[in-house]
Amino acid sequence: MKNKIKWIGAIFLLVNGSWVWAASLPADLKWETNDTDPVFASPKALPGGSLTMFIDSFPLTFRTVGPDSNGSFRSFIQDNQLRLISFHPNTGNPIPSLATHWAIAPDNQTVYFKLDPRAKWSDGKPVTADDYTFGYEMMRSKEIRAPWYNNYYTTEIVAVEKVDDHTIEVKSGNRKAKLDLLNTTELWPQPKHYYKLTPNWVKQYNWSQVPTTGPYVMTEVKKGKSITFSKQPDWWAQNDRYNQHRFNIDTIKVQVIRDHNIAFRHFLKGEIDTFEMILPNWWHEKAVTPEYKQGYVQKVMAMTDTKQGGQGLHLNVTNPKLADINVRLGIQHAMNLDKMIATVLRGDYDRATTFGSGFGEFTDMKLAERAYDVAKAREYFAKGGYAKPGPDGILQNDMGERLTLAITYTTQEHSKRLTVLKEEAKKAGLDLELNLVDGATGFKVMLEKKHEAAWLGWGGGGLYPQYWESFHSDNANKPQTNNLFNVADKDLDKLIDAYDVEFDTAKRAELSRQIQQRIYDLAIFVPGVQLNYVRASSWRYVMLPEVPATKNTPDQLYWPMDGYPHSSGGLLWIDPKVKAETQKAKEAGEALAPINLLDKTYAHH
Structure with missing residues (x-):
């Protein structure tokens, strides 16, 4: 017998002999869905085949939360785990995913x-x-x-309630405009039947292959060497409108190759199927081999209009030297980013002036670049106590300590960029010590706040800039948080706190610009570069739609998983006929027509 007593806004249920609360639906809810936005995959896509990719370091864990989980491999797991809803990669509108419908209560x-x-x-x-x-x-x-998650699910998400087996209520910590509210509340599920919350949770689930809701499952793990994903043969959501003709590949092998040059040789042999070519030296200098000229391998570039996270130099202000704003301002003017862009990057990138870009009114476009200026840099360094040149030209303080800045970075390909900055900084009396550390390990060093300065870029993230995790004092001087600056500034905290609870979009955008101004004034971040394209190479049998990228395609053009927050991955497929033709031509030494595609559909004007 089902006993229930109705209360306002809730139901009191007898479940397994115990009385429990359950949420109930308010009257007059307006349920929404979206089955009318344009599809963005190609109906020409063919299912089947295998794809081999590479990563430069084996992950430290398969967990997506907890210590060491925030590495690059996390995307393979997280982007294969569906959320309640997603956002269309071209229109930006919400689209169904694990939820078919959604309704916003009058409280916003x-x-x-x-x-x-x-x-x-x-x-x-x-x-x-x-x-x-x-x-x-x-x-x-x-x-x-x-x-970070403990805090987010206490302040940003304040309740998740069950209405019935297939209806839930999610409550945000404050009122938000529609898209922002949906972006905050479209959560991932966690398999209750799989997990047990024990004191040993982190170690117990470190290498667990947790059940997923997405199309792929891990089927083979060779520790330190490779991880293979396989398509579920009867994936439940395959025929949904926005999944049709996507996630076509049967098997995805992710191989560990620590050196990109060695990986490129594997690619040219056909042992890897795709190769990202964002970096200018790869695109201009290396993608010119016989495999390209004979048409076996193709070059694809597509203009995009994506939201981008901060990329540049993060200064750790708990370092006594960097605690002095004059030293930080000197560093800003000692970085010849324009020369780095013009030479190593061949002018392909744009100079950034803010922490993140592409967010419209939320981005302060009026912030001035701090130009490379040796005289100004030395003037600030002198105010910070470094006025006397040593025998090698590097400035010293009264105790004879040299003006050095140790830069931790994780990508070998960035060595040339940083070498240019190092040579130019010397002219301003600053010695940059370049510390290249393996990808996953290097990022752990940064999260543990063991760096002086960290050179890295963040993904674009959500629909709007997120500041709390990187700049709020709640995350300063704590390991495993994204506040790599260790900044704890009361004025910045006030702005971020106001930003996080502001409902009005225009006022929130104004607060965002004020936050960017405060970050600029504190001089804790040296903005690096931003870009408005994706480009990659693949063997010619790896196919993409006629418009090869969506407006919000992330860095990886051939990304086989879904992608967050925009559902933009899984568009590629293997054409077995073209593969056979390519292999036959290669064996016979016959040239095919070279493919060098540039798509400007989503060029940002």
């Missing part, structure tokens, strides 16, 4: 989602409301050792 703080009753985990278990209520509990748990 609460969203209701109807879960797709067909949704299944890769182990065959159904996805239900319990996976969301458990996920909320898990993300707030100290057992996962993830302070």
Whole structure:
């Protein structure tokens, strides 16, 4: 017998002999869905085949939360885990994913989602409301050792309630405009039947292959060498409108090759199928081999209009030297970024002036570049106590300590960029010490705040700039947070706190610009570069749609997974007929027509 007593806004249910609260639906909710936006995959796509990619370091964990989880491999797992909804990569509109419908309550703080009753985990278990209520509990748990998630699911997400098995209520910490609210509340589920929250959680699940809701599952792991994903033969969402003709590849092998030059040789032999070519020296100097000239390998470049995270030099202000704003301002003017762009980057990139770009009114386009200026740099260094040149030309303070800046970075390909900056900084009396550390390990050094300066770029993230994780004092002087600056500034905190609760979009954009101004005034970040294209090479049998990239395609043009927040990956496919023709021509030494494609559909004007 089902006993229930109705209360305002809730139901009191007898479940397994215990009385429990359950949320109930408000009257007059307006349910929405979206099955009318244009599809963006190609109906010419063919299912099947295998694809081999590479990464430069083996992940330190398969967990997506907790210590060491925030590395580059995380995208392979996270982008294969569907969220409640996604955002169309060209229109920006919300589209269904694990939820078929959504409804925003009049408080502009609460969203209701109807879960797709067909949704299944890769182990065959159904996805239900319990996976969301458990996920909320898990993300707030100290057992996962993830302070960022603990905080986010306490301040940004303040409730996740079950209405019934396929309806949930998600409440934001404050009122938000529609898209911002949806972007905040479209959560990942966590498989309640799989996880147990124990004090040993981090170690217990370090290498777990957790059930997924997306098209692929890990099927082979060779520690330190490779990870293979395989397509689920009867993936439950394959025929949904925005998934049709996507995720076509049967097997994706991700191979570890630490040196990009060695990886390129594997690519030219056909042992790797795709190769990212964002870096100018690869595109202009290396993609000119016989394999290109004979048409076996193609070059594809597509203009995009993406939101971009901050890329540049993060100064750790807990370092006594860098605690002095004069030293930080001197560093700003000692970095000859224009020369780096003109020479090493061949003018392909644009100079950045802010931490992140492409967010429209949320980006302060009026911030002036701090130009390379030896005299101005030396003037600031002198104010910071470094006035006397040493025998090697590097400035010293009264105690004879040299003016050095140790830069931690994780990509070998950036060595040439930093070498230019090093040579130019010497003229201003600054010695840059370049410390290249293996990808996953190097990022761990940064998260543990063991760097003086960190050179790296962040992904574009959500629909709007996110500042709390990188700049709020809540995340200063704590390991495993993204505040690599260790900045704790009361004025900045006030602006970020106001930004996070502001409902009015125009006022929020104004606060965003004020935050960027404050970051600029503190001189804790030296903005590097930004770019408005994706480009890559592949063997000619790896096919893409007629418009090869979406407006919001991330760096990786041939990304086989879904992508966050815009559902933009999984567009490629293998054409077996073209593959056979290519291999036959290669064996016979016969040339095919070279392919060098430039698509300007989404060029930013």
